[in-house]
Amino acid sequence: MPMTTPTAERIGLWLIGARGGVAICTIAGLVAHRLGLADGTGLVSELPQFARLPLPKWDNIVVGGHEIRSVSMADELERLHRQSRVLSPELVRECRPEFDSIDAEIRPGTLWNVGQSITALADLPEPRAADEQLPHGIIRRLQHDLTDFQKRHALSTVVVVNVSSTEPLPTERAWPATWSAAEQSLELADCPLPASTLYAIAALDLGFPYVNFTPSLGASPPGIEELARTRGTCHAGRDGKTGETLLKSVLAPMFAARHLEVMSWVGHNIFGNLDATVLDDPANKSAKLQSKDRLVADILGYAPQTLISIEQITSLGDWKTAWDHIHFRGFLDTPMTMQFTWQGCDSLLAAPLVIDLARFTALARRRGETGVLTFLASFFKSPHGEAPAAFADQFRALESWAAAANQSQPRSGESA
Template identity: 75%
Template sequence: MATTQRLGLWLIGARGGVAVTAIAGIIAQRLGLADGTALVSELPQFAHLPLVKWDDIVIGGHEIRSAPLADELERLHRESRVLSPQLVAACRPELEKIDAEIRPGTLWNVGPKITELADFHPPRNPQEQLPRDMIKRLQADLTDFQTRHKLDSVVVLNVASTEPLPNPALWPATWAEAEASLGRPECPLPASSLYAIAALELGLPFVNFTPSLGALPAGIDELARLRNTCHAGRDGKTGETLMKSVLAPMFAARNLKVMSWVGHNIFGNLDGKVLDDPANKQAKIQSKDRLITEILGYAPQTLISIEHIESLGDWKTAWDHIHFQGFLGTPMTLQFTWQGCDSILAAPLALDLVRFVSLAKNRGETGALPWLASFFKSPQGDPPAKFADQFRALESWARTLSA
């Protein structure tokens, strides 16, 4: 079953690898150039849901880089050896139209590594000195986009580079506290949170597919509830952490003691370049490292490394070494290697989230959406940590719509 609503997809980081792959995925679905492989929303147990149709999605976004979408798609095809030539050619006309819908983003508290990448700025405006001023501009872009295209709603999806996390002591506990900070030049909230506030204040749902702060603070969650809208996040679970959320419950269920779990990650895309900065890297490591202790109920020694290897392009490799103790104190190991194309792994999940979150908004759900936990490394809303339990929660939510 499908709706006839027209939905806007507003991408933060609209010219990045995940964004352009998601756009290519929508075009491929429209043209019949791809089946539903890797799209959770295309599984049989969700077939009855009134999810938005691919033909009814209109795309725009915010970005800090000026390179055309077609160049990024061609780079993925040429350097990372993904996407067929037929799909790249079929996407070009649509990409030119979407380029015209991309507006300059904001660099507020994104850190020096991301600031270095920026070459796409808004016109100089002496009045835009404070976060509240920036939010007004972002909201004007969203409102104009929704009005011009006669859209029923817009989902704002953050797929931008990972920001450094501000000190948790500075996260606003209430919306009043967050709102007051927006009028001060020392406001600690990063750009991802400004995008979240811009969307939620307008009653639009927000999805944070990155480890950045976004809508995580309690004060921003309160805003979502006050505006009768919803949000989901954070940090898409696409590879190594997905494996951890599946394997760690096995050790717990077999009463095998995990003594150490080491994960080494290498990849070469723009995200990897940004994560070369220790402040940005710490946000990602923190998101990846919390899961093992939460599932096992105790804290084995863990180590996570993330290294940028430029020659790999959009491909990433994760090698994990798990040292565990078995019967009669015998030590044993399990090792696995996960290799995949970062954007190809992430994009279908991002599209699933847009469809599910849009439906949740239409149903009147507010605040964080914990039943979407299976999509995230650090899901909001206090959901279970095990992947099987998380996915059952998604299926249970879908069954409630049948009832």
């Protein structure tokens, strides 16, 4: 039963993949809003219909995270600014001290079952004491990092958000039906669960919410969902819906509503950042393609021929171009075509959604919500749980949740 929510609390935002493009832009966004250098554009949580919700304020979000690379955050921000020509020089300058202090909050992550391409990125040694050789011990170490962070900063909760590289598709064994089966596998030297799931278990077992912004397995298996419910916490995922797939979830319902038959939908994506380098490995790419592909058939109720490609083009850096070609059948059997081109700075499309997800999830946690947060479906390509597939329906679910949350609040003395 949702509880009445008091105001002002400090929360932690723990980023898995804290030195990657999405994480860096997320932190730059938080700093920009804290310093009054940004006006909320791009943030769903700053829309008027969410203004009365007691969401965490900019000053009350403390950032930490896990990583496998040792590069400094400030240098990564500088590189993004220089190579992709984004963010003002003033913001980059203002971020530097903040980034240096967040760097001190980053702890070595785990490479358990992440595949070759991700392992090749790592230069931060993973601690492997005698009791940290198996997933069970690794999870204990990750949990120690989280609770230590919570205590040192006096945080009411820590929202753990996975923004790390996309793992290869997991094997069927990595799909425990119950928490008991998942827990038993943590003692095995050949435990099939990938790092994203170990991070999810570490967070949920402590009662912290977990958000999976990537196509990796994370908290998807029913056994991990059971853990979330048992520990009275919540989770959401997976794979942030930032560009081409966002447009698909808006446009496909239009074809359905006008009774136009989509015969084929082809999407070509090109970009050149670190994410693109990892996705260049066919094992990792297949996880992303699967996540991007299911939406159109889900919305239309039939499966047109689809083709999605993702190619790494180094010179484009963080700038992604998606070109989509939709071939459809209209009145009296007439074939017609729609094409669109979407060009965006990948990390800056994703970062505001990570901030929104952290704020909404923190509030859901305070309200005592457990299990999958289906009201967050509009943020994901492959939302967990029973959620509508069309964007407008998903967004209405978010608004309805906010309306209910507003109603359960005291009428006066509240502000976000």
